[in-house]
Amino acid sequence: MSSVSSVLSSLKKEMDKKEKKMILSFENFLEAARNEPQRVLRNIFQLFHDMVKNYVGKGKDEYPEDPESIGFIQYDCSKLLVEGADNPFFADRLFANRFIRQVENLKQSSQQNQIYIFEGPHGCGKSTFLNNLLKKFEEYSDTNKGQSFEIFWVIDENLFPNKNNEARINQHFQKVEVPCPSHDHPILLIPKNYRVKFLDQLLGQEMSEIKHKIFNEKEYEWLFRDEVCTICKSLFWALFDKLGSLEEVLKMVKVRSYKFDRRLGEGISIFNPGDKPMKEICLTDQQIQRKMDKIFGANLVKYVFSKHANTNNGVYVLMDIKSNNKERLLELHNVISEGVHKVNGIVEEQINSLFLALMNPEDKENIKEEKAESFQERIQYSKIPYVMEVPTEVKIYRNIFGERINSSFLPRVLENFARVIISSRMNTDCKPLKEWIKDFEKYKKYCDENGLLLRMEIYSGIIPSWLSEEDKKKFTAQIRRKLIAEAENEGEKGFSGRESIKLFGDFFSRYGLKPNLINMANIVDFFKHKISRDSRNENIPKNFINSLSAWYDYAVLSEVKEALYFYNKEKISEDILNFLCAVNHDLGDKVKCKFTGKDLEVTVEFLKLVGSYMAGDQMDDKKALIYAQEIQQRYVMVMAQEMQGPGGKLITETELYLELFNSYVGNLKEKTLQPFLKNESFRDAVRSFKTAEFNTFETRTKEYVDYMICNLRDKFGYTEQGAKEIFLHVVDNKLAEKFS
Numbered sequence: 001m002s003s004v005s006s007v008l009s010s011l012k013k014e015m016d017k018k019e020k021k022m023i024l025s026f027e028n029f030l031e032a033a034r035n036e037p038q039r040v041l042r043n044i045f046q047l048f049h050d051m052v053k054n055y056v057g058k059g060k061d062e063y064p065e066d067p068e069s070i071g072f073i074q075y076d077c078s079k080l081l082v083e084g085a086d087n088p089f090f091a092d093r094l095f096a097n098r099f100i101r102q103v104e105n106l107k108q109s110s111q112q113n114q115i116y117i118f119e120g121p122h123g124c125g126k127s128t129f130l131n132n133l134l135k136k137f138e139e140y141s142d143t144n145k146g147q148s149f150e151i152f153w154v155i156d157e158n159l160f161p162n163k164n165n166e167a168r169i170n171q172h173f174q175k176v177e178v179p180c181p182s183h184d185h186p187i188l189l190i191p192k193n194y195r196v197k198f199l200d201q202l203l204g205q206e207m208s209e210i211k212h213k214i215f216n217e218k219e220y221e222w223l224f225r226d227e228v229c230t231i232c233k234s235l236f237w238a239l240f241d242k243l244g245s246l247e248e249v250l251k252m253v254k255v256r257s258y259k260f261d262r263r264l265g266e267g268i269s270i271f272n273p274g275d276k277p278m279k280e281i282c283l284t285d286q287q288i289q290r291k292m293d294k295i296f297g298a299n300l301v302k303y304v305f306s307k308h309a310n311t312n313n314g315v316y317v318l319m320d321i322k323s324n325n326k327e328r329l330l331e332l333h334n335v336i337s338e339g340v341h342k343v344n345g346i347v348e349e350q351i352n353s354l355f356l357a358l359m360n361p362e363d364k365e366n367i368k369e370e371k372a373e374s375f376q377e378r379i380q381y382s383k384i385p386y387v388m389e390v391p392t393e394v395k396i397y398r399n400i401f402g403e404r405i406n407s408s409f410l411p412r413v414l415e416n417f418a419r420v421i422i423s424s425r426m427n428t429d430c431k432p433l434k435e436w437i438k439d440f441e442k443y444k445k446y447c448d449e450n451g452l453l454l455r456m457e458i459y460s461g462i463i464p465s466w467l468s469e470e471d472k473k474k475f476t477a478q479i480r481r482k483l484i485a486e487a488e489n490e491g492e493k494g495f496s497g498r499e500s501i502k503l504f505g506d507f508f509s510r511y512g513l514k515p516n517l518i519n520m521a522n523i524v525d526f527f528k529h530k531i532s533r534d535s536r537n538e539n540i541p542k543n544f545i546n547s548l549s550a551w552y553d554y555a556v557l558s559e560v561k562e563a564l565y566f567y568n569k570e571k572i573s574e575d576i577l578n579f580l581c582a583v584n585h586d587l588g589d590k591v592k593c594k595f596t597g598k599d600l601e602v603t604v605e606f607l608k609l610v611g612s613y614m615a616g617d618q619m620d621d622k623k624a625l626i627y628a629q630e631i632q633q634r635y636v637m638v639m640a641q642e643m644q645g646p647g648g649k650l651i652t653e654t655e656l657y658l659e660l661f662n663s664y665v666g667n668l669k670e671k672t673l674q675p676f677l678k679n680e681s682f683r684d685a686v687r688s689f690k691t692a693e694f695n696t697f698e699t700r701t702k703e704y705v706d707y708m709i710c711n712l713r714d715k716f717g718y719t720e721q722g723a724k725e726i727f728l729h730v731v732d733n734k735l736a737e738k739f740s
Contacts, residue, residue: 385491424494
């Protein structure tokens with residue numbers, strides 16, 4: 001076991017390595033700026049932008065070759081808002097695109113002081129979003145990639161020249177450490193009039209590309225416009241007067257990393273509505289002030305600043321614009337509009353902070369008073385509505401109730417619960433949709449009458465394959481922009497995030513412990529009979545559940561058809577040749593097919609199964625035997641007319657075989673279910689799959705059952721139990737007839 005001293009020593013090494021602020025000389029700082037200008041020369045707006053892009057990345061466009069693309073990108077915000085969070089925030093595609101656009105604009109328009117207000121209804125996760133965002137900002141700023149810098153003075157009077165212009169070494173004079181309370185960027189110490197030429201020479205010709213960007217792009221205007229705080233400015237010129245040399249002044253300038261700490265209010269200040277406002281006070285450090293007065297003379301350098309200095313080049317946050325925060329917002333008017341703040345009504349303090357706020361829609365009236373009208377142009381709103389994307393809503397359920405819920409549902413059903421919830425948040429009337437698709441009746445198999453299901457797909461970045469080619473062509477960039485813009489008016493009503501979680505918990509407790517997997521009938525039952533009529537009628541659009549159920553039925557019917565369909569020329573040929581052999585024997589005979597060499601038993605089930613494909617019609621026992629007899633009679637004629645003699649054809653070259661083959665292929669997919677719909681033996685075989693009883697069924701039946709279940713599992717994500725249940729759902733509810 002390690003000794004206490006060794007444990008402490010290990011802790012000391014770790015903390016010294018990570019927690020100590022790195023102190024650079026001004027010259028070393030400039031070397032870093034020359035080598036990595038984009039990382040070192042950043043203000044709060046650029047730093048915040050880089051933080052978001054670092055965690056989110058570029059995003060993905062599923063249709064990169066689409067000429068009508070509007071850049072509606074799939075951004076993965078999980079690293080930014082989910083990973084490592086006590087309470088994750090799941091951003092849907094609509095919000096993620098709005099947020100990233102705002103971050104891009106934030107970087108470009110950083111010169112114009114604004115406040116960014118995130119507006120959304122109760123239960124949408126505003127506070128969670130902002131708390132997680134700020135936590136990631138703190139984490140990022142503590143890394144080398146997210147490092148930013150601030151001025152830190154070390155004034156050593158020993159280095160001041162005496163009357164004979166010699167340094168006074170080893171004499172007992174003041175040495176004062178003076179942090180910049182405004183966390184100013186060190187490059188701003190270079191006097192404004194000299195800064196253009198200085199940066200031009202610092203970056204040199206080898207950095208021509210980034211230099212062109214710095215000198216021409218709006219995001220870097222602050223480098224040439226801003227000045228240091230009055231404290232640093234006074235210190236700089238007081239020292240310059242005493243030392244007479246810029247080089248000697250800069251020797252007393254140190255540069256350290258800017259530590260953002262929400263709890264201490266350093267770089268991040270957060271105010272809740274209940275936090276009582278402090279009277280405007282002038283902050284100082286009396287010990288530092290006395291030392292500087294002794295060096296420079298009384299009041300030549302005034303070490304005074306306001307509470308806003310703590311978040312200069314940092315983040316200032318109001319959590320909900322109500323109560324005391326309403327007053328704080330209005331007090332920020334001059335700071336945000338002019339970028340300055342008067343300290344004690346005399347000293348002018350420059351403020352360049354990122355101002356963020358949260359607001360409920362009903363609180364918007366709080367800032368529409370007469371005295372705040374001129375403030376409106378300084379406010380940028382961004383909506384945080386309830387989730388409007390199905391995959392994101394499902395992620396919330398999985399996060400709350402665990403990944404285990406996946407195994408309790410048939411495929412699509414969990415997503416359909418989310419679709420019901422999201423439908424409550426949407427507007428049933430959508431003008432851009434009506435402008436795009438005039439006749440929605442043609443899509444009744446795939447969609448509800450109001451097109452909510454279609455819009456949910458589009459909000460997820462999906463262009464459904466079931467749209468006609470004509471409507472796909474009409475889905476222009478203009479229509480897309482209008483549809484996405486329409487979403488801005490949605491997500492403020494219906495089931496809130498909290499209500500959705502409560503409803504899902506109730507739903508899962510009712511149906512999740514039953515032996516069968518949760519199915520669509522359970523969803524219909526829950527929303528039609530297990531919630532109050534008022535809640536259902538007020539929130540869920542009329543007929544939506546019926547349309548969703550029909551859409552689901554059509555989808556699973558297609559899946560089962562696809563699972564049973566296979567175009568395998570050799571297999572089809574084998575089926576036909578075995579059938580032609582079987583029709584020449586009696587029921588119950590076990591024979592070897594002379595064409596394929598396969599052993600087979602002549603049964604009614606076999607004749608029904610293959611005969612239905614060739615005839616393109618469902619068959620009962622009687623029809624199957626009649627059809628087999630007809631084929632047998634034609635086979636005898638073929639044998640006599642086409643296969644006898646020296647020029648005789650092979651069976652696969654005969655007119656009968658080719659006719660049966662073409663008929664089989666033509667009917668295969670469209671009518672792939674028909675042989676099984678009234679086939680009780682096949683149905684029983686599905687029920688008994690993977691049991692001892694399954695082995696008692698005819699070989700051909702077993703092959704089809706196994707093929708179908710494997711396809712449902714591999715292509716559509718069903719478990720074996722789910723595959724059995726969905727086939728029985730399709731057959732028992734006569735879905736093939738319903739959608740014939």
